[in-house]
Structure formats: C-alpha cells, structure tokens
Amino acid sequence: MTPILELANVSKRFGGIQAVKDASFSVGQGEILGLIGPNGAGKTTAFNMIAGFFKPDTGTIRLEGKDIAGKKPWEICEAGIGRTFQLSKPFGDLTVVENLMVGGFARNRDRRVNREKAEEMSAFLGMAAKRNIEANNLTAFDRRKLELGRALCTEPKLLLMDEVVAGATPSEAGEMVELVLKVRARGISILIVEHVMKVIMSLSDRVVVLDYGEMIASGPPKEVVSQPAVLKAYFGERYVQSRA
Numbered sequence: 580m581t582p583i584l585e586l587a588n589v590s591k592r593f594g595g596i597q598a599v600k601d602a603s604f605s606v607g608q609g610e611i612l613g614l615i616g617p618n619g620a621g622k623t624t625a626f627n628m629i630a631g632f633f634k635p636d637t638g639t640i641r642l643e644g645k646d647i648a649g650k651k652p653w654e655i656c657e658a659g660i661g662r663t664f665q666l667s668k669p670f671g672d673l674t675v676v677e678n679l680m681v682g683g684f685a686r687n688r689d690r691r692v693n694r695e696k697a698e699e700m701s702a703f704l705g706m707a708a709k710r711n712i713e714a715n716n717l718t719a720f721d722r723r724k725l726e727l728g729r730a731l732c733t734e735p736k737l738l739l740m741d742e743v744v745a746g747a748t749p750s751e752a753g754e755m756v757e758l759v760l761k762v763r764a765r766g767i768s769i770l771i772v773e774h775v776m777k778v779i780m781s782l783s784d785r786v787v788v789l790d791y792g793e794m795i796a797s798g799p800p801k802e803v804v805s806q807p808a809v810l811k812a813y814f815g816e817r818y819v820q821s822r823a
C-alpha cells in the first residue's frame with residue numbers, strides 16, 4: 580500500500596522527558612491506523628508533531644512524499660491533514676451549520692458554497708434535524724460529532740482523531756464506529772488515538788503501540804494485543820509471567 584503519511588526517526592523531548600523516541604511508522608492510503616499505548620506513552624505528542632503544534636527535535640514527517648515537519652498548523656491543514664481534539668470546543672453560540680462553516684472556510688471563502696457544504700455535512704453526521712441548534716445546547720456526544728464534521732469540512736486527505744469516544748455510552752461508541760467507517764469510505768485515511776480497545780479493534784487495519792515514547796509493536800490489532808511486550812506495557816511484568 581502506498582503511504583499517505585510517513586514518520587521516520589521522529590523524536591521529541593520535553594526537558595528530562597523523552598516523549599517520543601525515534602518513531603518510524605506510516606499510514607497507507609485509505610488505511611485506518613490505530614495509535615495506542617498506556618497513559619503518557621507519547622500518542623498526543625506524536626499527533627501534535629504531525630499536526631504542526633510541535634516541531635520534532637529529529638526526524639522527518641512526510642505527507643504524500645513532502646516533508647511537513649515543523650510547518651505551522653494552518654499550513655498542515657492546507658496540505659490536507661485534519662484533526663479532532665480530545666476536548667471538543669465548538670463555538671457555543673453558533674449553530675451546528677455555522678460551526679461546520681468555520682471548518683469550510685479553511686478551504687473556501689465563498690459563503691454560499693460553504694453553507695451548502697455544511698448542510699450536507701450535518702446530514703452526513705446524522706444531525707440534519709439539529710442543524711440550526713446552537714452548539715451550547717447539544718449533548719456531549721453531538722458536540723464530538725460536530726468536532727469530527729468541522730475537521731471533515733477542511734477537506735482532509737488524512738484525518739487525525741484523538742479519543743473520539745471518550746465519555747460516550749456503548750451505543751454512542753457504536754454509532755461513532757459506523758461514522759468513522761463512512762469517513763473512510765469517502766477515501767479519507769485515518770490515524771486514530773483511542774483508549775477504548777473495542778473501538779480500536781473494530782476500526783483499525785493495523786495498530787502501532789507506543790510505550791514511554793518508543794514503538795514496541797505494530798501489525799494487525801488481534802496479533803499485536805497478545806504480544807508479551809504489549810501486555811507488559813499495559814498490565815506489567817507480573818501479569819505476563821502469570822500467563823506464561
């Protein structure tokens with residue numbers, strides 16, 4: 580598979596903490612790659628480097644072959660990477676459609692075209708009936724879907740999704756899984772960070788596991804989660820020994 584995104588030997592240090600160490604992995608065209616690992620493993624730092632919020636200390640990050648490491652967030656958005664945040668913060672007094680239009684303006688200044696695109700997106704999200712509701716009056720889960728829609732309105736080739744089902748009920752999580760699969764069916768490649776294993780297992784074609792900033796495993800999710808190094812990272816050495 581041709582990669583859309585390639586990280587090679589990427590590292591980032593914050594003072595004494597090596598948040599990401601020599602990470603090399605790629606996302607294929609049309610692939611859903613899960614980035615997993617225990618708390619503090621470096622997942623968000625890796626996201627922030629890809630999205631231009633942090634400059635890597637070393638290494639290259641290529642989008643369709645072009646190095647984007649160290650570029651500004653808006654340049655990376657323009658290049659075709661969209662992202663959702665762990666905490667969704669829509670403009671509370673704007674409606675669903677108006678919030679979606681904000682995403683669209685990253686690509687297109689024409690208000691009419693943008694409104695049409697936002698209306699379509701509200702339907703894609705299953706929120707057509709709520710399109711004129713102010714974001715302040717939405718449930719937390721609807722705000723998450725709105726966050727996803729806003730990122731999609733920037734017309735990304737690659738979407739970075741950070742913990743999209745945090746705090747969701749099981750049925751909401753199931754709805755989000757369906758929605759993410761619909762996003763991929765539009766030809767968008769996806770890199771997803773998620774703690775809910777059921778979601779990672781049902782969405783990811785492959786997973787990459789980070790622990791203390793280092794890549795400790797990668798491959799199909801079912802194979803990777805049973806590897807001793809991964810079990811040790813999540814549950815500790817004792818758990819691995821007790822299974823031996």
Ligand SMILES: Nc1ncnc2c1ncn2[C@@H]1O[C@H](COP(=O)(O)OP(=O)(O)OP(=O)(O)O)[C@@H](O)[C@H]1O
Pocket residue numbers: 593596597598616617618619620621622623624625
């Ligand atoms: N801006 C920062 N300044 C200093 N240290 C940071 C900063 N951002 C992250 N770190 C540290 O870098 C390490 C990796 O953090 P990061 O947030 O990337 O992990 P994570 O895998 O996303 O964790 P979680 O699953 O809890 O969100 C942690 O030790 C964290 O405390």
